[in-house]
Amino acid sequence: MKNITMKQLCLIFTMLLLPFFGFSQFAGDSIIIYIDNQVEMKVAIPDYSDQQALARATAVLTEFTRLISDIEDQLNSDSPKFVKYSTGGNFTIEPGDPKQIYLVNDGTINNSGFRDRIALSNEDVTILITTSDLSNISEFALTKCLEKAIALLPRGKNWSVSLYYECTGENIKELETKNNEFDFLEFSGGAGAGLVKNNWVADISFGLGLGFNHKGVLKHNPYVSASLLFDFDSEGKAQINTFLNLGFRWNLEKKTSNRNLLGIELGYLIGQQGNLFTDNTARLSMNWSPAKAIVVSPQLYATDNFKTFFPGIRIGFGF
Numbered sequence: 001m002k003n004i005t006m007k008q009l010c011l012i013f014t015m016l017l018l019p020f021f022g023f024s025q026f027a028g029d030s031i032i033i034y035i036d037n038q039v040e041m042k043v044a045i046p047d048y049s050d051q052q053a054l055a056r057a058t059a060v061l062t063e064f065t066r067l068i069s070d071i072e073d074q075l076n077s078d079s080p081k082f083v084k085y086s087t088g089g090n091f092t093i094e095p096g097d098p099k100q101i102y103l104v105n106d107g108t109i110n111n112s113g114f115r116d117r118i119a120l121s122n123e124d125v126t127i128l129i130t131t132s133d134l135s136n137i138s139e140f141a142l143t144k145c146l147e148k149a150i151a152l153l154p155r156g157k158n159w160s161v162s163l164y165y166e167c168t169g170e171n172i173k174e175l176e177t178k179n180n181e182f183d184f185l186e187f188s189g190g191a192g193a194g195l196v197k198n199n200w201v202a203d204i205s206f207g208l209g210l211g212f213n214h215k216g217v218l219k220h221n222p223y224v225s226a227s228l229l230f231d232f233d234s235e236g237k238a239q240i241n242t243f244l245n246l247g248f249r250w251n252l253e254k255k256t257s258n259r260n261l262l263g264i265e266l267g268y269l270i271g272q273q274g275n276l277f278t279d280n281t282a283r284l285s286m287n288w289s290p291a292k293a294i295v296v297s298p299q300l301y302a303t304d305n306f307k308t309f310f311p312g313i314r315i316g317f318g319f
Helices: 006-020 051-068 134-139 142-152
Strands: 029-035 039-045 081-086 092-095 102-105 108-111 116-122 125-131 161-168 171-179 185-196 199-210 212-214 217-232 238-251 261-271 282-291 294-303 308-318
Touching (some): 029 142, 039 142, 051 081, 051 125, 051 134, 051 142, 116 134, 125 134, 142 161, 142 171, 185 217, 185 294, 199 238, 199 308, 217 261, 238 282
Parallel strands (some): 081 116
Antiparallel strands (some): 029 039, 039 125, 116 125, 185 199, 185 308, 199 217, 212 217, 217 238, 261 282, 294 308
């Protein structure tokens, strides 16, 4: 059998690895409950298996139900309302959407009036309630229906889902579970400059990766990339050395809005020009991205069939 070179081995390993880069989901979870065919309640929650978050949802709903009963007699169905309330805050009652809703039933169009909406919040949990008449909202068993739905929740999943329930009287049943959006396939590019063997080199890079998210927060990012390093000989002629890289990044932050990536990358020289590198050169890089599009990379090169080692440093900018 023909001997497989290191370059061929890198290419084979890349092709074998990519199919195992799985998908996860992108957004948080939703629990949607239809109550007595008159109220729709949607609970937006980062992770429906988080018992503390579920307790916060129940608490703000209980508070709202108790407080709204004191002013229900001041509300009427002549115009739509939009009510906002957060735990420990104040009620605000604003004009709602003035458009009327027409429903089609057995070929007949019926005017079902306006829609009142309620927005409740408690830290990272939001509850949106839609009904045709806010003035009698306390008559519906909102908290009990939510508690019954919580008792039916399936085992938690890493991807985000929307769970639908119907609550009528004392009974509740599960309607369906829908998976939400999958994560992204990422095409990336960048440029940078670094110091290798006391020589300043410029580079450009192109990559393909997948994002592994957990309930909307980027956790892992495996990728494959190619980087082209440019240096110049004594006559000013450009010499290009090409590395094929496999990398993996972790997000050190817990919040979706933040980005603090730390990664490791293994590269191998697949195209060599000039005297900066010799054959069988490999590179190990630690990549730190404290902000979007900025990467700091200390590097370790191994060359001469792993007999010679020397360090490098690179600062890159993504686009």
